[in-house]
Amino acid sequence: MEEALVTMATVEDDEGIVISAKTKKKSAPDAAFEKFALATVAKKIEGLRAEFATLKTFVPTVNSQAAFDRNKDCNRYANVICYDHTRVILKFNVPPDRDYIHANYVRTSLCNLPNNYICTQGPMDSTVNDFWRLVWQEKPKAIVMLCKVIEGGRQKCFQYFPLNEGETKQYGKVTVQNVRKTSPSTEKVFEAIQIKVSVKDNPAFVLTLFKWLDWPDFGVPTSGMGMLRILRQIRDHPRSTAIIHCSAGVGRSGTIVACEICLKILLEGKDLNVLDVIKEIRAQRAGAVQTEGQYIYLHRTLCEYINAKKIAKEKIAEFFESYLTYASTCKAE
Template structure:
């Protein structure tokens, strides 16, 4: 996993996202799930090839224990710094689902506050949790546009580009529950 960190930051610099959503932790169940690809402590700086990444601030919203946000400054010598918010989901188990969809809705709402920008989303493999949150965002966009929604069609389209997305029945049900929470909260 560590061998891909430089590539990750090269891609990040190229695409210049405003947000990264990390749906796993570095270790889960005592097993490595993701490389530590960013500085973990406030004011810490790390260099990955030509990309320099600084952790400016880490916050855990008081009313929300599902995720914390890390403010990062990312730069390459001679280029303007880009500011990225890294949303670290803290309690979404691999092959499982969170108890509520409200955490996902909060993260997606914050990401949506930066329209017309690239968002990087990842979990440990890139299909289960990642597929579920991407499907949710697409479904929410369809609902916000006032169009008819067919969740299965959305998942089929995602799977045509990323096989195995929304990997388990529990994730499929969780997606529906989250959408219902969204509709009921309106």
């Protein structure tokens, strides 16, 4: 991060005598943080709602979905498409297995991301083997599970890994072992599980599976701390891949990737336009940041990060209060 610069400012006292005083110039990141925070506060919740509504007319210039259409039985939701140009093409055990999985690489030209991201739908019982072929192929350091298996009485994701410590399960040609839980029992935000992945006659590798615990079944979280802490865990392994999923792999998944891109833009001292970030992600992963509630929660999380740096604290506090009121009535998943 750029160091704060100290300059000599000259002012006149009451008698017209020029005196010098040391003033501290904000670093480029801090200036970017403050500018974004103040702009967010000025927009208020209603302004952010109106801003999100403009995304309805956004259509990517490249939007072929031929593989999605050919593999309807592999798609959890018929209305959540998977673009051809960014889809992850499976190579392991192909043939006889197919090369399709509802997953897309998500990259950015707006900043230098320290990690690689893949967004995918929550595995189904019929696609769980494909999910582990994806994991074996991409060798991620992290899998982030942003939904529960059951939410609101409906299945959102198949139970795709062994639950018990020391337990091993076979998914096609991929062997998956739950090695141990690595998060302390006092951890309320996420659960971290060390997973060993292996294929016969090949070296095994180990990853961490993060289960986000405090996203409510309906609505959005009241705090951004969970998202920020999970992203920090991913950043601990720079230049590695993280596979992110929720149920459809676009709403919560798109929100956490958008948050990381937004933070990196600000940390590079650049002006942040959140709409531009989401449009870039949606051009790769259709429908990313799916709901108004997720869009506003993204701003809440970014402001929480800025607030922790003691920047624009009083103004941000006003936004936090209005967000809590909004979150109490929000039904976005």
